[in-house]
Amino acid sequence: MARLLFFGRLADRAGGRRRERSLGDDVLSVADLIAALAAEDAALGDALRDISVKYVVNETVVGVDYPIGDDDEIAFLPPASGG
């Protein structure tokens, strides 16, 4: 089971900060995962595809084509604002 993490406003959109999900044979990249999530919740899909969102797999920032599997932690980060 892959671990999905949603931060900030994306957690509100996803209805929770974390989720587990079996990626199955069709989900091979971050882009595939977003497509699968969008198929269930179009608004969440749009939010995750926003240009300002960063994708972090196993604590490393990656591009949307980054390969993922069921052992991975995939995090979705909206624009951060500290200080």
Next chain:
Amino acid sequence: MARLLFFGRLADRAGGRRRERSLGDDVLSVADLIAALAAEDAALGDALRDISVKYVVNETVVGVDYPIGDDDEIAFLPPASGG
């Protein structure tokens, strides 16, 4: 008796931070006072005439021609350096 105050390096030069002095009839301005002091101690006179020295009479910065009398406090300030 006028009160003379010397700060910083000027106190070392004058051999003390404060002095009292009867100005007499010849000393009518800061410039006159410096001339009188220079007549007794040429090195002190040079130090007091240095362009960087500020003259403060009764807590107000003044020019070298400012009139003074025996009721006044005359302070000589070398460049300051706080912080």
Next chain:
Amino acid sequence: MITIAESAFDPARALEAFRAANPGCGAIVSFVGGVRARAYDGGSLETLRLEHFPGVTERSIAAIVDAACTRWEISAVSIVHRVGDLAPGEAVVFVAVGAPHRRAALEAADFVMDYLKTEALFWKKEISDRGETWIDPRGDDYKDAARWND
């Protein structure tokens, strides 16, 4: 030193600890950011809720500190950043920079604060008497951070 504080911290004590740990510093510049009473939605702020990404957030701050240490001759940097639910008046962030000379300390502190606003991985939501709002960096924050790209 980078600290994520889960509960209220005292900036004065943070400054005290920083001075004790860095006795040789000629100049220390510190910054304390506090929770304002007025929310961006115009209402009265009740709670500022800050979340972070444990581990990753600390590294995002460490990268900012490393950049400052490369760019300026500074001796030490300390950052304390709150997470959780904060009330108006509480400290959100403390930054201290120590250096032999004040200009380096000042510029490095300025730099660190600018980047904390835009690059450090925190997300904040204001809960006011009018509702809840996620806070994005303001345009000015991005402009401030961009000043350092020359």
Next chain:
Amino acid sequence: MITIAESAFDPARALEAFRAANPGCGAIVSFVGGVRARAYDGGSLETLRLEHFPGVTERSIAAIVDAACTRWEISAVSIVHRVGDLAPGEAVVFVAVGAPHRRAALEAADFVMDYLKTEALFWKKEISDRGETWIDPRGDDYKDAARWND
């Protein structure tokens, strides 16, 4: 508030007092200047001796604070400046500026520090293992202060 401290003061406590007196400040920038261990003559510093002109010095600082308050939108300024004989490591000066936003606080603190170096009426002498030296503002100090004349 302007304080001339005749004996050692604690900058952390000064920051604590400033925060308590100004609970609404979104941003507080503070500066602590400390006595260095190395004297300008290259020797090991034993004592930094600071003198001031009571009354007149306070007004010279107040003029700097007034100028900062005119120029930036700031809520409060606090300055503590030591006089007397200081040992290495002791605090010489503490400046705190509170403002609604950090840029104003930062710039005003920078300005105040620059002018304290060149305009505030203090005189200092270093007493090192090599002798005694009166310290004039450095050329850089004048240059820093001149940045604000635009």
